[in-house]
Amino acid sequence: MASVIGWLDHSEEQQRKMREVIDLFSETDSRDELGIGAVRDAFSDLLFPGLSTIQTRARYFFFVPWVYLDLERRRVPAGQIAQKARQRQLELIYALEAGGESGGVIGIDARERLKRLPESVYWNGLGVFDLRRYQGGLGDYRRSIGRFYRQVDAFAGYEAEQIDIERPTNWHPALPPRPDGLFEETTLALTGEEAHFLRERIVTADPGSLLAHYLLAGQPVEGTIALPWDGVDFDGLPDELARRVRYGRWFSELFWGAALLYNLLLAEEATRRELQSGGAERVDHYRDRLDDWVGLVAARRSEFEAVQRDDFWRVVSHTGARVTDKTRRFLDQWFDLALAPGGSVATNRSAHRLIGDREQGLKRGLARLGNPRQLEIWGGLSGAGQLNYRWGTGRVIVNDIIDGLTDA
Incomplete structure (x- = not known):
């Protein structure tokens, strides 16, 4: 029987969350394969409230x-x-x-x-x-x-x-x-009146958001800025916003390794079982990307290790995010493995087991690792992109408003 999602009398917030889940399943590179959506959404709401990945233009x-x-x-x-x-x-x-x-x-x-x-x-x-x-x-x-x-x-x-x-x-x-x-x-294109009004509404709604910060800066955002913190002078941010952005960046960069390792494990097993063509090239691709990630962690190790993890989780919980104990344990274990000195998670059996157990616990019979039937239909890319917390939408909305103000 086909699966049907019925829009019953759920709350507005529940409906919004369900729509975002459906939207993410259509965006292969940002799909939440390891069940960390509550943390991702918490930082998305802190940095870019009111936006979603499927919004297109400000008007x-x-x-x-x-x-x-x-x-x-x-x-x-x-x-x-x-x-x-x-x-x-x-x-x-x-x-x-x-x-x-x-x-x-x-x-x-x-x-x-x-x-x-x-x-x-x-x-x-x-x-x-x-x-x-x-x-x-x-x-x-x-x-x-x-x-x-x-x-x-x-x-x-x-x-x-x-x-x-x-x-x-x-x-x-x-x-x-x-x-x-x-x-x-x-x-x-927004008129000057519309741009002024929308900027005022956004800044008033959450003056401590990164979205408000970009709007108050009054400068268009270049398309080459791939991640929201790339265009930010941390020393110029208010303390609370700097805290939000640093923790969001920390989580995005550290968890990226788990997403890459998951894809590497899938590629290796699919190649070993001869389930798909082009497997060797795919394995090399994910190994190279994981090596790059290991280099990133090594370069920023002192910053990563300086993060107060209890305070990180405090920031997440204050958003009202419902992070289960299992999810928090999984992520804390991953953080420990990612920051452990020496070696690489690509060859770390504990890291492999952590990822495999997490997928199995979430998906049961639909898990791909250890399941040839599901692995055979794997598309070769599952949530391997770095979390950017709706930055693609945020950049467009900011530029629409700045353009409207400039043309006024």
Whole structure:
């Protein structure tokens, strides 16, 4: 029977996490094969809150509210609002195309077959940055729209009687206005007003994030900056942000070795069992990358060893991340092996056993190591990329906003 994930009445946060899990399974090089997603997500939220790996451009943070504000203005009922919103978001594809856009346009290839609409991609971020005032999931918002209309009508009565109450709204009241002709022709470029507003919202939401730091620096981020800390002067960071970034970098760099070793072990076993062609080249590739990683650890050993591990875990736990005891033990054991003097994890039997036991504990019958059936269908690359905590999205969002400010 095919596996089906039903979107029941889970919380907004649960739905967001589930969507991110699904998204990561479609990104082979960043897939979480060893069950460390809770730690990865903790640092992603600390450094780049409100973003996700499938967001494309900053102006969608306005497109989604503009769509729903228009539907609210027209009093579209709850039973029709999802379909009307979908139609508007499909119209945006053609409007952006008419404006000369292609890259970054959600649905440019799928068009009418689009399943993941911008509204679901940006819903969490809209709440994090306070562009969305409705506190709840997208489905709850739609179902509650009739009650909202009644609240607006009641407010009109109070206003007529000069009773001082706050006007009900699902969106930030100072949101820049929707441009005329938006659904006929538009672009992904932010206006100066939009860029100023979005920067203010992001910085206000979490001034201690790396995302806010890049925005306040006011400089575009070069595409050659591959990792978020590569463009950072640590001495110029506030103490708490420097702590977040250092721990995030430490975890990213140390855990990278575990991801590479896992792929090396898969390549070696697949080659030994003659399950795939090109096995020897793949083994050499992962050995070379693991050797490079060993060199990285050796070069930065003093920094790595200076990290207070209890404080590292304290930072992770303060985000609300649910890291199981098994995951913490696995990672602490890996850190010990990675920082042990002499030798290489590539030939360390304890390291091999740790990785194998971890995969078996997580996947059971679907584990690849020691399982020829699963190993035979391995694609040759499973989560071997270094963790960058949504940096690809962060760099684009920062540059969109900086460009808008510059062009204002």
